[in-house]
Amino acid sequence: MTTDPLHTQLCDEYGCEVPIVAFAHTKDVIAAVTNAGGIGVFGAGSRTPSELRSDIQWIRERVGDKPFGVDLLMPASLAEGNREDLEAQIPQPQRDFVAKLMADNQIPAPKEIVHGDGQMLKHARESLEVIFDEKVPIFASGLGSPAFVKDEAHAHGTKVWGLVGLPRQARRQIEAGVDVVIAQGYDSGGHSGTVGTFTLVPEVVAMAEGTGTLVVAAGGVSNGRQLAAAITMGAAGVWTGTIWLATHESATEMFIKQRLIEARAEDVYQSRAMSGKPIRQLPSKYGDAWKQPGAPETLQMPLQGMLVADILAGIKEARMEDWMTSPAGQSVVGIHEIKPAAEVVYQMVEEAQDAFDRIVGAPVA
Amino acid sequence: MSNDAQQFADQDVRITFDETLVGRPVEADGGAPIAGGQAGYRTTFKGRLTGRRLAQGDPAWLWLELGDLVEAPQDFEHAHVWVDEAYVYFLDEKRS
Ligand SMILES: Cc1cc2nc3c(=O)[nH]c(=O)nc-3n(C[C@H](O)[C@H](O)[C@H](O)COP(=O)(O)O)c2cc1C
Numbered sequence: 001m002t003t004d005p006l007h008t009q010l011c012d013e014y015g016c017e018v019p020i021v022a023f024a025h026t027k028d029v030i031a032a033v034t035n036a037g038g039i040g041v042f043g044a045g046s047r048t049p050s051e052l053r054s055d056i057q058w059i060r061e062r063v064g065d066k067p068f069g070v071d072l073l074m075p076a077s078l079a080e081g082n083r084e085d086l087e088a089q090i091p092q093p094q095r096d097f098v099a100k101l102m103a104d105n106q107i108p109a110p111k112e113i114v115h116g117d118g119q120m121l122k123h124a125r126e127s128l129e130v131i132f133d134e135k136v137p138i139f140a141s142g143l144g145s146p147a148f149v150k151d152e153a154h155a156h157g158t159k160v161w162g163l164v165g166l167p168r169q170a171r172r173q174i175e176a177g178v179d180v181v182i183a184q185g186y187d188s189g190g191h192s193g194t195v196g197t198f199t200l201v202p203e204v205v206a207m208a209e210g211t212g213t214l215v216v217a218a219g220g221v222s223n224g225r226q227l228a229a230a231i232t233m234g235a236a237g238v239w240t241g242t243i244w245l246a247t248h249e250s251a252t253e254m255f256i257k258q259r260l261i262e263a264r265a266e267d268v269y270q271s272r273a274m275s276g277k278p279i280r281q282l283p284s285k286y287g288d289a290w291k292q293p294g295a296p297e298t299l300q301m302p303l304q305g306m307l308v309a310d311i312l313a314g315i316k317e318a319r320m321e322d323w324m325t326s327p328a329g330q331s332v333v334g335i336h337e338i339k340p341a342a343e344v345v346y347q348m349v350e351e352a353q354d355a356f357d358r359i360v361g362a363p364v365a
Numbered sequence: 366m367s368n369d370a371q372q373f374a375d376q377d378v379r380i381t382f383d384e385t386l387v388g389r390p391v392e393a394d395g396g397a398p399i400a401g402g403q404a405g406y407r408t409t410f411k412g413r414l415t416g417r418r419l420a421q422g423d424p425a426w427l428w429l430e431l432g433d434l435v436e437a438p439q440d441f442e443h444a445h446v447w448v449d450e451a452y453v454y455f456l457d458e459k460r461s
Contacts (some may be wrong), residue, residue, distance in 0.1 A: 045405075055376040073405040074413040077395025078428065120397065122376045123420045143396050143405045145451035148426045169394055172451055191396070261398050274387055275399040279404030301406065305399065327404055 005228070005356050006349060009214055010180075010236040014039060014067040014137070014159070018349050019237025020227065021182075021216060022341065023071060023140075027055055028249035031062040036342035037349075041069035041239075047088035049126040056134045069138030069161065070131050074121045076144035090307050093296045098311050101289055107320065110313030130180050132156040140182070143191065145169070147176035163218070163239070165193020170204040173213070180214045182239045187220030189242040189329030192270075192280050197221075198233075222334020224351020228359075231352075242329040247341040255321045256282065257338050265333040271279050274312065274325075276304030282332075284325035286315060384429045386429065387416035390456040393431060393448035410446055411436030411456075419447055429453055 010019040017037030022210030024030060042059065044052050052070070059068055101107065128149055131139050139146065139153055140161040146153075153160045161180040162173040170181050183204040185197025193200075197219040205215045216231035218239035230238045245252045246260045259282050270278040273290040276299055281287065290298060298304050313325045391414055398408035412434040419428040427450040434446070 073398035075397040076449045076452055077393065077397060077408065077410065079443045079445075119376060121373070121378070121426065125377075125422045125426075143398065143407070144449050147451050148424055151425055165395060168454060169452060176451065191407055193407060275404070275406065277399060277408075279399075279406070288449050299401070 005231055006352055008231060008236045010039075010216070012107045013179075013214070015065075016067050018345065019216075019231070020345055020348055021069075021237060021239040022244050022345075023142075023241045024244045024250065026244075026249060026251040027059055027248055028251075029244045030245070031058050031067055032249045032341035033244070033345060034059075034063040034066045034068045036345040038345050039067045039069065039138070041071050043071050043140065043142070043143075044127060045071075045073045049123075049130045052127055053130045053134060056130070056136055060134075067137045069140050069164075070127075070136050071140040071142045072124060072127050072131075074124050074141040074144035074146065078120065087306060090299065090303050091296075094299060094307055097296050099306060102311050102314065105320075105323075107311055107314045107323070108318050110310055110317050118245075132158055138180075145173060146178060147173060147175070150177060161216075164204070165200075166195065167200065167203050167207065170215075171207055174208050174211050176232070177211075180216055180218045180236070181208060182218050183235070184239070185217075185219030186331040189268075189280055189331070190327040191277070192219065192329065201230065201233045201235055209234075220329060220331050224289035224348045224353070227348055227352040228355035240276055240331070242331040243334060243344060244341060245326065245328065246335045246337060246338050249341050249345060252326060253321075253324070256324070256326050259328075260328060260332050260335045261337065263328065263332040263335075265330040268328050268330060269330055272298040272304060274305070274308065276301035278294055279327050280329055281325045282328045285320075285323045286312070287325060302361060344349075373419075373421075378421050381418050381420070382416050383418055384416055386414040386418070389414045391429075391431065392436070392456060393429075393455045395446065395448050396454040409436060410434060410448060412446075415445065418450075427451075 008019045016039045020038035022033040022040050025043040030042045033040040135157050138159050142163045146160045146162045150160045159179040162178045163182040163184050164170045165184050173181050183200045185200050186192050201217045208215050215234040216237045216239045217235040221238045221240045222243045227238050246257045270280045271287045272278055273287050371444050392411045398405045412431045415430045415432045417430040428447040429450050430445055431448050432445045
C-alpha cells in the first residue's frame with residue numbers, strides 16, 4: 001500500500017499529522033494534543049470573553065501555527081423564566097430529600113453560590129467575537145447550529161465545525177456548508193444523543209458525500225481500532241473527550257482520574273440528578289442517592305439545578321470525593337493508566353496502523 | 366407570549382411577525398448549556414409556530430417561537446419556547 005489511511009482529508013485541510021481531535025476543558029491538553037500531531041479543541045463553555053482571549057493566546061504561544069479550536073455550547077432553544085417564580089415551583093418532597101441528604105451526610109451549606117444570568121445569546125456572541133478576532137483556526141459548536149456565523153467565521157480564516165446527535169441535524173449543517181460535522185453517538189460522555197456511533201456515522205458520511213463537508217466520528221472512541229473503524233466508515237477522523245480526562249495534563253482531580261481507570265463501560269450512567277437533564281457520568285454517592293428506593297423523582301431543568309445547587313456546591317467545597325463526579329462516556333473502558341496526552345495520541349495511531357495492517361496483511365507505508 | 370422584555374433585555378434582539386408562519390406544525394431540536402457551562406443537554410419540541418421571529422446580532426441569529434406544544438420535556442413549565450430556525454423541521458412539508 002502506498003497511501004497511509006491515517007492521512008485523511010482532515011490532515012490535508014487542517015495540517016494535522018493524524019486525524020485525532022481531542023475535546024478538553026484544560027488548555028494544557030489542547031496544546032499537548034496539537035503538538036503531538038492531532039487537533040486540540042478547547043471547551044470554553046464556562047469562560048468569560050476575557051478569560052477566553054487569554055486562553056487562546058496561551059494555547060497559540062505553545063502551538064504556533066498548528067491547528068487548534070475552541071468549542072462553545074451554543075444554545076438551540078431558549079425558555080428562560082423568572083428565577084423567583086421558578087423557585088416557588090420546586091415541590092416540598094424534593095426539598096425535604098435534599099435537606100435530609102445534606103444533614104445525614106454532614107454536607108455543609110456552601111459559602112459561595114454562583115447563578116447563571118440567563119443572557120445566553122449575548123454571551124455566545126461575545127465569545128464568538130473573541131474567537132474570530134483571535135483568528136482561531138477552528139470554531140466548533142457543541143450543541144446548536146453554527147450555520148449563522150459560517151460566512152463571518154470564514155472571513156476571519158476560521159473553519160466552522162458542528163457537533164450533531166441526529167442525522168437531520170447533520171443534513172441541515174451540510175446544507176449550510178459547515179466545514180466539518182462531528183457525528184456524536186450515544187456512547188459519548190456529556191450530552192450524548194440517542195443514536196449509536198456505529199449507526200450515526202455512516203449515515204452522516206453518506207449525506208456529506210460530494211459536498212465538501214467532512215465528517216468526524218465521536219462517542220466511545222478510546223483506541224486505535226476504533227480510529228481505524230471510523231476511517232473505514234468514511235469519517236475523516238475521530239473527536240474524543242473522555243480519554244483525555246485521565247491524562248497528566250488534564251486538570252481533572254486525581255481521585256476522578258483514578259475512578260476513570262477503575263470504571264468499566266457499564267459503570268458510567270446517565271443521571272438527571274445534577275441538572276434535570278441526562279448526563280452520562282461516573283457513578284458517585286450523590287448520583288446513587290437519587291436512585292435509591294424512596295428517592296423522589298428528579299425535577300426538570302432548570303428546577304433540578306436550582307434545587308441541588310447548594311448541595312453540589314457544598315460537596316465541592318468540602319471536597320467530599322465519594323460524592324463528586326464528572327461527565328464520562330463508555331470510552332472509560334479504554335483508560336488503564338494516567339499518561340501524557342501525547343502518548344495517548346501515539347498509541348492510538350500505532351493501534352490504528354496495526355488494525356489496518358491486519359486487514360491488508362502488510363505494513364502501512 | 367413569553368416575557369421578551371425581561372428575557373432578552375440588553376441582548377441586541379429584534380422581534381418581528383411573519384403571518385405566513387402562524388400555525389404551521391413543526392418539530393425542533395433544542396437544547397442549551399447547563400448553568401456553569403461544562404455540559405449541555407438536548408431536547409426535542411413539537412408544536413405550532415406563533416409567527417414571531419427573533420433576530421439577534423449581526424449576522425442575524427434567527428429563532429422562531431413555538432407554542433401549542435404537543436411534545437416537550439416532561440414538566441416543561443413554559444407555554445412557548447424559542448427555537449433556532451436552523452433546527453426547525455416543518456411537518457407540513459415532505460422534507461425533514
Ligand atoms: C467531561 C466532559 C465534558 C464535556 N463537555 C462538553 C462541552 O462543554 N461541549 C461539547 O461540545 N462537548 C462536551 N462534551 C462531549 C465531547 O465533546 C465529546 O463529544 C464526547 O466526549 C465524545 O465521546 P467520548 O467521551 O466517548 O470520547 C464533554 C465530554 C466530557 C467527557
